[in-house]
Amino acid sequence: MSARALAPWLQAQLVGLLAQRGHALLLAGPSGLGQYDLALALARAWLCERPTGQGACGECASCHAVDVRTHADLCALMPEVLSLELGWPLDEGAQKEIDDKKRKPSKLIRVEAARDAVAFTQTTRSRGNTKVILVYPAERMNMESANTLLKTLEEPVGEVRFILASESAHLLLPTIRSRCQTHAMVWPREQEALAWLVDEVSAAQATGKSATTAPTPAQAAVWLQAAGGRPDDALAWAASGLNAQAWSGLPKALARGDWSVLSDWPAAQQLAVLQKLCHDLMAHACGAPARFFPVAELPAAPRWTALAAWSRELMQAARSVEHPYNAGLMQEAWAARTRQVLAARPQ
Numbered sequence: 511m512s513a514r515a516l517a518p519w520l521q522a523q524l525v526g527l528l529a530q531r532g533h534a535l536l537l538a539g540p541s542g543l544g545q546y547d548l549a550l551a552l553a554r555a556w557l558c559e560r561p562t563g564q565g566a567c568g569e570c571a572s573c574h575a576v577d578v579r580t581h582a583d584l585c586a587l588m589p590e591v592l593s594l595e596l597g598w599p600l601d602e603g604a605q606k607e608i609d610d611k612k613r614k615p616s617k618l619i620r621v622e623a624a625r626d627a628v629a630f631t632q633t634t635r636s637r638g639n640t641k642v643i644l645v646y647p648a649e650r651m652n653m654e655s656a657n658t659l660l661k662t663l664e665e666p667v668g669e670v671r672f673i674l675a676s677e678s679a680h681l682l683l684p685t686i687r688s689r690c691q692t693h694a695m696v697w698p699r700e701q702e703a704l705a706w707l708v709d710e711v712s713a714a715q716a717t718g719k720s721a722t723t724a725p726t727p728a729q730a731a732v733w734l735q736a737a738g739g740r741p742d743d744a745l746a747w748a749a750s751g752l753n754a755q756a757w758s759g760l761p762k763a764l765a766r767g768d769w770s771v772l773s774d775w776p777a778a779q780q781l782a783v784l785q786k787l788c789h790d791l792m793a794h795a796c797g798a799p800a801r802f803f804p805v806a807e808l809p810a811a812p813r814w815t816a817l818a819a820w821s822r823e824l825m826q827a828a829r830s831v832e833h834p835y836n837a838g839l840m841q842e843a844w845a846a847r848t849r850q851v852l853a854a855r856p857q
Contacts, residue, residue: 517698518706519702520544520551525565534691538692539694542738559638587623588647589618589619591616618650624656644675648676704731707748708727758804785824787803812854
């Protein structure tokens with residue numbers, strides 16, 4: 511497993527961060543800006559045997575160990591579902607419980623994993639001069655796991671460095687945030703992001719990892735708009751096979767009551783699309799530019815009171831979308847409510 515080449519805007523941030531001192535760094539920003547990629551690149555550079563001002567050498571034994579997820583001086587503290595997705599090994603006990611069907615992989619960072627991370631800081635280094643704990647997404651620590659890590663984060667034993675990467679830093683405990691140097695993730699320029707997106711999708715096609723249609727600049731612009739300008743999220747849209755015509759026609763299809771345009775998507779993705787549509791309708795009603803959809807393709811704006819109430823309901827739904835009581839009924843309710851709101855014409 512080789513390291514993914516950093517996007518140019520992430521590489522520029524990496525160079526700046528490597529020049530900083532401090533034992534705890536918080537990478538903060540909305541999803542899709544590359545927090546995980548930047549955090550892993552920092553960890554590789556800190557652990558590298560022959561680092562440069564541009565980052566890790568990519569060739570030494572340490573870099574190879576990070577790439578294959580076996581470096582003894584790197585602890586990746588993540589939810590179990592994400593660890594499995596990204597190829598990070600779980601603790602033997604946790605892996606056995608999951609394999610034996612005693613429980614499902616956790617979507618939060620468990621307190622047991624946080625305790626293991628604290629114990630990790632107290633062992634002797636296997637190589638090099640430092641040990642690194644990478645926490646991602648940091649907001650997935652619950653109260654117990656955050657408090658378990660707090661003392662070690664404030665006063666680490668020996669040469670231990672922390673990288674916390676978060677897509678919702680406001681959800682972190684103030685005591686966690688106050689012990690870190692915060693770096694606000696940089697948004698790429700549009701043309702820079704489009705060029706990177708075309709290159710990434712083309713490379714995925716060349717290696718047979720994507721069945722997406724040929725990426726044209728126009729298609730890449732649709733993916734980037736659907737993602738609200740966030741390049742990693744745009745890459746996920748590209749992998750889903752989204753095309754310009756389908757995305758542009760989605761708002762009016764929902765206004766007609768055609769839920770089939772969303773029916774095959776996961777519930778969380780359906781909810782995200784409804785939130786984007788609600789955002790654009792509210793922005794357009796205020797005279798602001800739409801962010802996610804072509805403004806010409808938006809249906810007539812409903813009454814403001816209906817939009818405001820719908821926005822609150824969607825935010826409430828987001829709290830339990832990963833743990834619905836009945837996913838089918840929930841989505842039927844979303845479809846009915848969407849038709850109702852979009853039919854609420856201004857008086």
